Amino acid sequence: MTSTMDSRIVAVNGPLVTVEIVKAQEVMMNEVAYVLWNRVPLKSEVIRIRGRLVDMQVFESTVGLKVGDRVDFAGSLLSATLGPGMLGQIYDGLQNPLSELDNDQGYFLRRGQYISSLNQEKRWEFTPSVKTGDTVKAGYYLGSVPEGIFKHHIIVPLALQGTWEVVDLIGQGSYTVTDRIATLKNHEGLEVPVTMAQPWPVKLPVKAYKERLLPNRQLLTQCRLIDIFFPLAEGGTACIPGPFGAGKTVLQQIVSRYAEADIVIIVACGERAGEVVETIRELPLLEDPQTGKSLMDRTVIICNTSSMPVAAREASIYTGVTLGEYYRQIGLKVLLLADSTSRWAQALRESSARMEEIPGEEAFPAYLESRLAALYERAGMVRLYNDSTGSLTLIGNVSPAGGNFEEPVTQNTLKVVGAFYGLSRSRSDQRRYPAIDPLISWSLYLKQMRGSLGERHPEWVSWVEEAQNLFIQGNEIHQMMLVVGEEGIGIEDLVTYLKAEMVDTVCLQQDSYDTVDRATDRDRQISDFTLLIRMVHYRFNFETKREARQRMTHLQNLFFQMKYCQFQGEAYQKYRIEIESILVKG
Amino acid sequence: MIIEYTRITQIQGDIISVVASGIQYSELAVVKSRMRTSLAQVIRLRGDEVFLQVFAGTRGVATGDQVRFLGHPMRVPFGDALLGRIFNGSGDPIDGGPELKALPRLDIGGPSVNPVMRVIPRGFIETRVPMIDVFNPLVESQKLPIFAAAGEPYNKLLARIGMRANADVVILGGIGLKYDEYLKFRRAFEEAGVLPRTIMFVHTASDPVVERLLVPDLALAVAEQFGVNGKRVLVLLTDMTAFADAMKEIAISMDQVPSNLGYPGSLYSDLASRYEKAVDFEGAGSITILAVTTMPGDDVTHPVPDNTGYITEGQFYLRKGVIEPFGSLSRLKQLVIGKVTRLDHGHIMNSMIRLFAKSREVEQKLAMGFDRTADDERYLRYGTLFYDRFMDMKVDMGLNEALDLGWYTLAECFHPDEVGIKQELIDKHWPRG
Ligand SMILES: Nc1ncnc2c1ncn2[C@@H]1O[C@H](COP(=O)(O)OP(=O)(O)OP(=O)(O)O)[C@@H](O)[C@H]1O
């Protein structure tokens, strides 16, 4: 029965399986192998090699595996398949299309079902853009197919090294992703066939571009707190740490809908299935204001929710980033949202503990920091070989244990990101949503993009800094008031405090569930913030604190009502005129 | 094929190991010792060493005892015959009723639901507890914990919701439940006439600790099958902290490196795989989970409530006998507020909470000895009314009645300018005169 010619399981510990390989067999780190469970192959990945003992994380439940069960090595690294047909898909962490799994599996996810990531039958209208005899290298375009509103360039396989000559190229026509569209040949005479689909090992960054550029163009999210106070750059990185229930997921959902990106990749990593369902069910019904098409047409969802196997959770973020890098190679503006990177880090921790590695802080492995850094490094704005640009922007949610930002995942993330949106429990308890705390958050891009933000208004960045100072002052005065009471502070201070409260209420706070307020475009941001800053600059003259409170409350209510009105509509204008008249006479 | 072994090589905590071959990971075994017979589950394979956790504990287990492997994982009988029945933590009837040998069996801890087969929940479950209905409505298929310090009346609240909620099947999973509490649940359900649609899996405080581990899985496997069969199921679990503590004991016996306060690094995933059984199936029934999580030292940042909060769809804080408005949260509320419930619901909810926060602030300020202003008076008055009319657990009121009372209370204390509500709603609802 047991042949000595096969690699066999020698230990099972949760999702970690130890395999004894046959002599002379070569194994690669991160190589894929299939563990045979009653003839059903379960996908797994090599994560440690010690002599003939190989540790593997199995991407499925290991219930029922036995010592002595056979393991087949695939000879390739864990890879994603890239090509036309990914948009609108809902994949699991290993890029299996979930909606196809349901056709034959019913309500539950059975083990060992692997379906090709791209539809093999669908035909794409291919137009070549090179000719035979041309010299190309990895990342060059061979032609394109239309996919939705995009021109999906067909890329010379990213894994090819050196330069290649196009020796054969198919003519314009409609083909499937398995049809050969070209043949390339290198100096050594090696010939490779090329299809529209190509694999890429998910844990390696794609680097087929001319150069990386400094992110200096804003990526508009339509969330005022972000866009005005802590702007995000195209190709930049940001993290959203916050205690449970503070609003990380809602914020990402909003950003996924209204951000001005070409492609949005949502990685639901170890979080609730219910949240993904909302996205899956609602996105197709929402219209992308930029294109008039369904929002789903620009979205890819990668979903490994918390009850799905832990090892595949670790893979899911890499799968997402790889897809993002691929679209960036096509010259698109890609936004990747990962919820939550802490679950990914925990998956690392679980496998590290099972391998009995020496634990670091809070039992996370010592390599947590470098893995996190390497992950965020894959974002960026690049200049491609044809001189156009592409970008991959990455926003990761962080779920710190106990809501305490001092823990390892938050701290190591803060070292590598360009913007920090820290959600605070006190703001979310007061339902000041989005609960990004302006007193602790920061964005390196505010200064980095000074130039392009100056197009909004020459004074823009200094206004923003002024408002940020106002929050600090307002908070100090508020703290003081808690100690000495309102009687203990001067009327000037009271007015400063009320101004800070007003900016908070009518600008920072944004109602995600209101059809108008949930998204604010660039023009409205400029117009409304310019008016608001006039209020901040205005020197009010109040006789008594009581009068100050009353008149400021009235003014705040006007701003508040205005933000719920359609931009430049009749009601909006009415409120605006009234506010302006107050800011003239006080 | 059933294989028997009689050489236990190691006993540590509630884990034993035997030398055996051909054993499946996670399969079940029966350990027969002089004192008793217990189920055990394979939790690790290493060469020919097999490690098992013994559900009844290892006290009295001898090295020569017999271990019989069953070749399958833990199972539970399933069928309508379960309704009205009471089982212990290993799934055996304890109500004196007939055995259920003839019923088909389900594997517990089955695979997760394909997310694309879930639908967005839309069912509002009215509890007639205003702190829930108005401020944090419960939605069908939601998973919600009740966070409470020891000594709070959490089981009473759980029973009250269990009796009122309009579910086809109610499943109670008692984990380390005091015997008295079990009797109280039973009596409450009997009196409310819901016993015939109730199934109880009860592990009491005097039962072996490791047996606790099975209760949520038994309860949820049964719930899941009823759900697939089109039933709307409500699962009540109490207390999930006792469940997590059992997991901690096993991890420590296995020499696992703890991540936090002795709990294993997999605590999040272990809890999530249970809570994620809450679901609204496309074209079938649903499972709603309400689970008590006691907070050791009344500390939410303790690993069990903390991890739970990251998994569930909100939480209710029970403190000093009332549901706290701050921190309590139903994350699915927006699916029903203003959609299934009245249009003004969301606005009233936000505004009342904001003002209540303000009144607490005023209270604190006054406690520090500051003068009262006329404004303070109004906030204090509002705070008192809010407590008496909404928070007090004695209040028993439907949602619409509570919303009307909300408007009325605002108008009693404030000017429309101060409440931060859209003008059109003020025009419509603000009580006049
Ligand atoms: N912008 C918002 N507007 C209105 N309500 C919000 C907003 N953000 C969050 N909320 C409320 O807070 C709840 C929790 O938000 P969310 O699910 O985003 O939290 P989270 O930080 O992702 O928590 P977890 O870490 O547990 O996943 C929401 O269900 C909603 O009720």
Ligand SMILES: [Mg+2]
């Ligand atoms: Mg979340």
